Amino acid sequence: MTQPLTGAGPDAAEVRRLVATMGQRLAEQQPYLTRVLTDNIRSISDLDLDQPLIDLLDASVDSNINTIVHLLINAIPVERIQAPTAAVEYALRLAQRGVPSYSLVRAYQLGQEYLMTVVLQEFEQVDADRAHTLRAVRVIADAVYQYIDWICLHLLDRYEDERGRWATTSGNVASAMLQGLLRGVDTSVHDFESETGYRMDQHHVGLVLWSRDPGGITDALLTMERISRELDARIGTGTPPLFSAIDRTTGWLWMGRGRHAEPIDRVVAEVLAKFPDLGAAVGLPEPGIDGFRRTHAQARDTFELALTAGDRIGQVVGFGDRGIALISLLLQQPGGLQRWVRDVLGPLGEVSPAAARARATLGAWLDHDRNFQATAEALQVHRNTVKYRIERITADLDDRLGDRRVDLELALLACRLLGDELLVEPDGHRRPGQG
Numbered sequence: 001m002t003q004p005l006t007g008a009g010p011d012a013a014e015v016r017r018l019v020a021t022m023g024q025r026l027a028e029q030q031p032y033l034t035r036v037l038t039d040n041i042r043s044i045s046d047l048d049l050d051q052p053l054i055d056l057l058d059a060s061v062d063s064n065i066n067t068i069v070h071l072l073i074n075a076i077p078v079e080r081i082q083a084p085t086a087a088v089e090y091a092l093r094l095a096q097r098g099v100p101s102y103s104l105v106r107a108y109q110l111g112q113e114y115l116m117t118v119v120l121q122e123f124e125q126v127d128a129d130r131a132h133t134l135r136a137v138r139v140i141a142d143a144v145y146q147y148i149d150w151i152c153l154h155l156l157d158r159y160e161d162e163r164g165r166w167a168t169t170s171g172n173v174a175s176a177m178l179q180g181l182l183r184g185v186d187t188s189v190h191d192f193e194s195e196t197g198y199r200m201d202q203h204h205v206g207l208v209l210w211s212r213d214p215g216g217i218t219d220a221l222l223t224m225e226r227i228s229r230e231l232d233a234r235i236g237t238g239t240p241p242l243f244s245a246i247d248r249t250t251g252w253l254w255m256g257r258g259r260h261a262e263p264i265d266r267v268v269a270e271v272l273a274k275f276p277d278l279g280a281a282v283g284l285p286e287p288g289i290d291g292f293r294r295t296h297a298q299a300r301d302t303f304e305l306a307l308t309a310g311d312r313i314g315q316v317v318g319f320g321d322r323g324i325a326l327i328s329l330l331l332q333q334p335g336g337l338q339r340w341v342r343d344v345l346g347p348l349g350e351v352s353p354a355a356a357r358a359r360a361t362l363g364a365w366l367d368h369d370r371n372f373q374a375t376a377e378a379l380q381v382h383r384n385t386v387k388y389r390i391e392r393i394t395a396d397l398d399d400r401l402g403d404r405r406v407d408l409e410l411a412l413l414a415c416r417l418l419g420d421e422l423l424v425e426p427d428g429h430r431r432p433g434q435g
Helices: 012-028 030-041 052-076 085-096 099-125 130-167 174-182 189-196 220-235 266-270 286-314 322-333 336-349 353-367 372-379 382-399 405-421
Strands: 203-211 240-246 250-258 278-282 316-318
Touching: 012 030, 012 052, 012 099, 012 130, 030 052, 030 099, 052 099, 052 130, 085 099, 085 240, 099 130, 130 250, 130 353, 174 189, 174 240, 174 286, 189 372, 203 220, 203 286, 220 240, 220 250, 220 266, 220 278, 240 353, 250 286, 266 278, 266 316, 278 286, 286 316, 286 322, 286 405, 322 336, 336 353, 336 382, 336 405, 353 372, 353 382, 353 405, 372 382
Parallel strands: 278 316
Antiparallel strands: 203 250, 203 278, 240 250
C-alpha cells in the first residue's frame, strides 16, 4: 500500500494545500508540458517514428501528465488509478513494431526527470514556509516516483504479452529478417528468399497500407492481406506478394513484378475503391535488392506526406504523382518546404483572402495551359476578371511565371495538399509551428 500523499501531523493540511496548488499549476501548463516532453522523448532514436506514432506518443504523454495532476490535486493513492488508454495503446504499438522495451522505460524516466524539474522551478515562485515547501516537494517526488514505477511495470507486462502474440501473427514471422534486409545488415538474401518465398531478382513495387480511420477498423490487417491477394490476382507474375504488419493499423507490402516496370497505381486505386477506410502510398517499380529498398523508402516518404495532408489528398498516392517526390523530400527537412514555398510564391504565399484567390486563379490558369476562357469557366468568373487577376499576379511575381513555372506549379500543389501551415502572415511573420 502506498502512503497518504501528505502523511500525518499538525502541518499536514498546509503541505496538502501546497501539493494541490502545485498540481493545479501543472494542470494550467499541461499543453505546454506535453509538447516539450513529447519533443524530449523523440530524442530517443527508437521513438522518433512516423506521424501516427508521434501523435499517439503525444496523447500518451498528455494522459500521463493528466493522471499525475489528478493524483496531486485530489490525493489519490496510486493503487486506485487506471492506466491511461493512450499510454497502453502506445506501449502495444511499440511492441508491435519491435521497439525495445527499454526505450519505453527511458521515456518514462525522462518524464519523471522533467516533471520534477518543473515542480522545483514552480516552487521557487511560491511564497510558503521553507519546511512546508520541502515536505511538499518530497510528497510530490514520492507520488511521481510511485506512479512511474507502477505504470512502467504495468506497461511492460502488456508489452511482453503483445510482443509474444505479435511474433506469431500472420505476416510477422519473418519481420526480423525483413528489417535486417532493409538496413542492409545481418540478413542473407538467399535465406530471406527461402523463408518468405519472395524473389529479389525482379522489379518490385513497395506500398504502405494504413487505416484512415484507426478507431473504426478492427480487422485492418486482415483487410490489407486481402488487398494484397487481390492485387496479386490482378497483376501478379507468379511470385506471391510480401506483406508485413507494422502495427494493427499499418502494413508494408511488396508486389513482385518480374520484368515489368510499369507503375501499378491505377490498379491499386481500383482495388482500394472497395475499402474507403484504407489508404495506400505507392512507390515506383525498382529492380533488384537495391530497388526493393528504394521503392519501400519512396512509399514511406509518400505515406508521411499523405498523413500530413489528411483529407486534402486522395486515398491512393503515388511517389510518381506530379510533385509528390519533391514535396515529400522537402517535407523531411525541418522548415525546408515552408522556406521553399515562401521563396517561390512571394506575396502569393500570405494568409489572406486576396492571396488565396490569387493562388486559386494562378493554379487554374496554369492547369488550363494559360487559357483565359477555360480558366474563367473553371472558376465561374468572367474572362476579363481572369485576365485582370493574372496581370496583377504577373506584376507581383516579377519574372517567375517565365523562369520558374514548374516551381510555381509545385508550390501551389504543396499549398493545396498541406494548407495554411506553409504560408506566412501578411506582415511576413511565420505561422506558429513553422520552421
